[in-house]
Amino acid sequence: MKYKIETKCLRSGYTPKNGEPRVMPIVQSITYPFDSTEHIAGLFDMPTAHMYSRFSNPTVAAVEEKLSDLEGGVGAxxxxxxxxxxxxxxxxxxxxxxSFVSTSSIYGGTVNLFAVTLKKFGIECVFVDQEASAEEIQKAFKSNTKAVFAETIANPALTVLDIEKMANIAHKNGLxxxxxxxxxxPYLCRPFEHGADIIVHSxxxxLDGHAxxxxxxxxxxxxxxxxNGKFPDFTEPDESYHGVVYTKEFGNMAYIIKARMQLMRDLGCYPSAHSAFLLNLGIETLALRMDRYCSNALKVAEYFQNSEMIEEVKYPTLKGDKYNNLAKKYLPKGASGVISITIKGGREVAIKFMDALKLAYNEVHVADICTCVLHPASATHRQLTDKQLIDCGINPGMIRFSIGLENVDDIIADIDQALKTL
Ligand SMILES: Cc1ncc(COP(=O)(O)O)c(C=O)c1O
Structure with a gap:
């Protein structure tokens, strides 16, 4: 049965059998005993059961199946x-x-990961302007380029990615x-339907929504x-995994199985069952919450647009926003709860305004269930140079508003009283 996304948010990943718990159980176990050594040996050839919770666990697997189903993938x-x-x-x-190519309009932590930390691993990231023409972007590709990375709605610049354009450029290069x-x-946009090959999420x-x-x-x-000849690590034997050839052994799941059996096995950054359980609770109400985030945010964006104290409002579905057309194509149900504003008067006035807010939390987070604000230039993007800030679409007076699920009248009243203190 092919369910709609609201139903998938609730029902994918876990279906109780006769008499089993209705709620997805938390399997808080590191390991899984088997009857024989031979059985365990077989699992190292073909991982058909959970062996060790550094790289797989039944509760996490149920949430992985749900997330894969929501995005329309083969595995997560x-x-x-x-x-x-x-x-x-x-x-x-x-x-x-x-090397790989990334758009520059991405989350500041990812810029740092790509530009600084991966560079120390000997991997080079070449940043491109996603608004540039295909011909211009093409100049960033070299013989050692292996992938293209981009963000659907950029944090905090709120640029909207032309996914099809980027996918075409990547695919033309065999990447x-x-x-x-x-x-x-996946409630607002499913990038696989527009040509993306791999999706990542925070x-x-x-998805969690409740912080x-x-x-x-x-x-x-x-x-x-x-x-296609560019990825020998997928098509030649992996000596660290008893000579497995991922594309031969695992077919269209080569990428995600390699990520688990090679990288997660070695690096071990796998969530606990309890974290996965909490994440699942959040995903269950994703559809309801996203609709409300979007409608609240649009109303707040309209309020800002009508205020004389605001220099600029960025919200992709706000009338007149630069990204109206791309939003129409890629975000027909709305553009999330995140708005970027620039107050007249620059950094100092922005900080004064933020400190005068009473309902909105001043916190290092975004996409929270409660309304929150952050000043990217002095917080999440503090490590970036001025040039990187501008490339990410951030100016020093910019405030990132993450509109929550409170009554929108209360959110606007709070903003109104804070603006009046300036
Ligand atoms: C778009 C985006 N990607 C990735 C991340 C990193 O996620 P996490 O904080 O879960 O490591 C963030 C964090 O804010 C983000 O906004």
Missing amino acids: MCTTSGQAASMLSILNICKSGD PLIVDNTFAT TSKY VQVGGVIIDRGNFDWT
């Missing part, structure tokens, strides 16, 4: 953070000496497109041809 692997998901998504393809779909969630954001677990996930569409 959860991680302990969104950062870990982004890192593994690249390390599963690139090794020392390789996969990895999309960070954190802000959109599940700490809307109770830090997590990430990588989802594989299972459609990319790893045998």
Whole structure:
């Protein structure tokens, strides 16, 4: 039976058999005893059961199946953070000496991971402007380029990615497109339907929604041809895994099984069953919450648009926003709860305004169930140079508003009283 997304949010991944718990059980066990040594040996050849919770666990697996189903993939692997998901998504393809292309309009932590930490691993990231023409972007590709990375709705610049354009460029070069779909969630946008090959999420954001677990996930569409000659790690024996050839052994699940059996086995950033249980509770109400985040955020964005004290409002579905057309195509149900505003008067006035808010929390988080604000230039993006800040679409007076599920009149009243203090 093919269910709609609201039903999948509740029912995918776990179906109780006769008399079993209705609620997804928390299997808080590191290990799983078997009858014979031979059985365990067989699992090392073909991982058909859980062996050890550093890389697989029944509760986490149920949530992985749900997330894969929501995005329309063939398989998923959860991680302990969104950062870990982004890192593994690249390390599963690139090794020392390789490079990859990323749009510059992405989350600041990912910029740092790509520009600084992966560079220390010998992997080079070449940043491109996603608004540039295909010909211009093409100049970033070299013979050692192995992947393309981009974000559906960029945090905090709120640019909307032309997924089809990026996928076409990647595929023309025989490379996969990895999309960070954190802000959109599979409820607002399903990048596989537009040509993406791999999706990553910080599940700490809307998927969880309640600010109770830090997590990430990588989802594989299972459609990319790893045998095109550019990816020997997929098509030649992996000596660290008794000579397995991933594409031969695992077919269209080569990418996600390699990520688990090679990288998760060695790096071990796998979430606990309890974290996965909490994540699942959040996903169950994703559809309801996303509708409300979007409608609340649009009303707040309209309020800002009508205020004389605001220099700029960015919200993709707000009338007149630069991304109206891309939002129409990729985000027909709404553009999440995140709004970026710039107050007249620059950094100092922005901080004064934020400190005057009474309902909105001033916190290092986004996509929370409660309304919250953050000043990217002095917090999440503090490590970036001015040039990197501008490339990410951030100016020093910008405030990122993450509109929550409170009554929208209360959110607007709070903003109104804070603006009046200036
Ligand atoms: C778009 C995006 N991707 C990835 C991350 C990293 O996720 P995490 O904080 O779960 O490591 C974040 C965090 O804010 C984000 O906003």
